[in-house]
């Protein structure tokens with residue numbers, strides 16, 4: 001299991017996690033970033049730099065944020081970006097696309 005970006009990243013996207021990720025597996029949408037579930041090596045470095053505490057080990061997700069494991073995974077699938085597993089976010093750049101549930105998210 002990988003690490004997961006949750007709602008506290010939405011509309012923040014400062015990119016601190018991207019800079020520290022050793023395998024470049026954090027991809028950019030329009031309102032949020034997304035961690036690739038197969039490319040993440042579970043090092044945990046991104047957790048310590050996130051100013052909004054948006055990142056969790058999937059095993060430790062609070063109940064109310066559990067859906068974000070699916071959202072991060074579906075971002076790469078055919079129904080959203082169809083990126084598959086590109087092997088690095090740098091070459092992909094900003095997709096300008098969000099998972100539909102992030103797109104429609106209204107901050108509380």
Ligand code: SF4
Pocket residue numbers: 003020021022023024025026035039040041042043044045046047
């Ligand atoms: S846990 Fe490590 S490999 Fe996974 S997204 Fe964070 S920094 Fe990248």
Ligand code: SF4
Pocket residue numbers: 005008009010012013014015016017018033049050051052053054055
């Ligand atoms: S460090 Fe946190 S708030 Fe910043 S882009 Fe990454 S997940 Fe989003």
